[in-house]
Amino acid sequence: MIGTDAIISFVSLFVLFIVLGFYGKYWRRGDLDHVHEWSLAGRKLGTTLVFFLIGADLYTAYSFVAIPSGIFAKGSLYFFAIPYVMLTFGVALVTMPRLWTLAREKGYITASDFVKDRFGSSTLSIMVAITGIVAELPYIALQIVGMQSVLTVMLAGYANAQIVEEISLLIAFIILAAFTYTSGLRGATLTAVFKDILIWITVLVVIIAVPISIGGFHNAFSHIKPNYVTLPSSLVPAYATLILGSALALYLYPHAINGVLSSESAQKLRKSTALLPLYGVGLAVLALMGVLVFAVPSAMNFLSGFPESSRGILVVPSLILYTMPQWFSGIALLGIFVGGLVPAAIMAMAQANLLTRNVIKEFRPNISDKLEIRITKISSTVFKFIALGFVFVVPATYAISLQLLGGILIAQILPAVLFGLYVKSLKRTPLIIGLLVGIGSGIYMVEAANNFGALTVSLFNTGFGAIYIAVISLTINLIISFSGSYVMNTIQKKKSES
DSSP states (O other): OOHHHHHHHHHHHHHHHHHHHHTTTTTTTTOOOSHHHHHHHGGOOOOOHHHHHHHHHHOOOHHHHHHHHHHHHGGGGGGGGGHHHHEEEHHHHHHHHHHHHHHHHHOOOOOHHHHHHHHHHHHHHHHHHHHHHHHHHHHHHHHHHOOOHHHHHHHHTTTHHHHHHHHHHHHHHHHHHHHHHHHHHHHHHHHHHHHHHHHHHHHHHHHHHHHHHHHHHHHHTTTTTTGGOOGGGGGGHHHHHHHHHHHHTTTSSSSHHHHTTTTHHHHHHHHHHHHHHHHHHHHHHHHHHHHHHGGGGHHHHHHHOOOOHHHGGGHHHHHHHHHSSSSHHHHHHHHHHHHHHHHHHHHHHOOOOHHIIIIIIOOOOOOHHHHHHHHHHHHHHHHHHHHHHHHSSHHHHHHHHHHHHHHHGGGGGGHHGGGGGGOOTHHHHHHHHHHHHHHHHHHHHHHHTTTTTTTTOOHHHHHHHEHHHHHHHHHHHHHHHHHHHHHHHHHHHHHHOO
């Protein structure tokens, strides 16, 4: 059971978090009645701030609990998260400065703004926007799952723990909605810096203190099966395609693009992106906690009191609670807790931008700037509470599986967004068809892989082994988009020659 010292440090720092969130309204003042000021902080964030913001954006409560959870439950397959984040920053360095330059030049706020302008298609733009909104919802929900894991560990042993947990989440999201509505991305940026500092302190302390207390890493690895140490050959295709599919998808998420477009310059964006692999080192350390916990009997005894399906998500919070001093546990657990709140805020803001600018304005193009920002702020609040309600009614294990489906969906906008930045020959009609077929085939393969039951698997068995479905469906999408564009260009060329 958690002690008074942990509760005091947790609550005290959470109060500071709230103050920073609301102070964002006055930090680097701008007219928050304009969308680019509210949702992109006026495009004024430098190298260090973008580093912290995107770090907070991409390394979320889900990263802190789900990756160690997967390693705890399944072994080395889930270590795919480490090389994939390294690869994804390579993708970002090639594509995101180009997108930023076009966005600054032409006033884009979202990827859908670029798609509409590039291909002259409202239909394709709306489809990209809706895909982003839908794919983002389970991602927000998973931030809440990570936050729940902290509260579950903290409240274990107390009376009415579940009721207190739900009330605590509701209060936290009311506060989040209030300061996001008031401060926009400025508040999210300040809280992102605060959250990242807490996480880095936690990672560095735990990775030094826990191995020392248990007699070294060799002791931890002596408690586990061989598949935790080496990757079985049968899983190599799954491992490789999870790396590739995840790396291609990450910077397509609306919240990632939102963070990118807040940068002050393309050069500063490149510098911050080049530094972001440091977070991959932190993630590798966090992943190892899924192994370290096996050598901590008190933490394992605590986990044994929960159903097997829900133990993994509690690994990191329980490891911290049973190895660290109480006052430090409060600090570390708050880091994970606000590690869900900060990205949830940015994700909901990105969804709201897509809904307002790329869906509603397509049908009401003459709405005023004041009405646009009001709808955007209200939509951002609504999306937060939709995700919160989703978590309350859907089991956590199901929500986590849906996030993998979100990755399959968001990968399908890659031809229009990333290839659209460089390949001039692409045409809108094949892109629309490719997007629809990619999404349809991805959903079907997910259902088939799960025998049309509960969604727990994102790999599809082929003659080459199990492969991440996002890679298969994206390949189909790319074939349609490129071959269809080639045919249309050939026909057009023949017509012009005749």
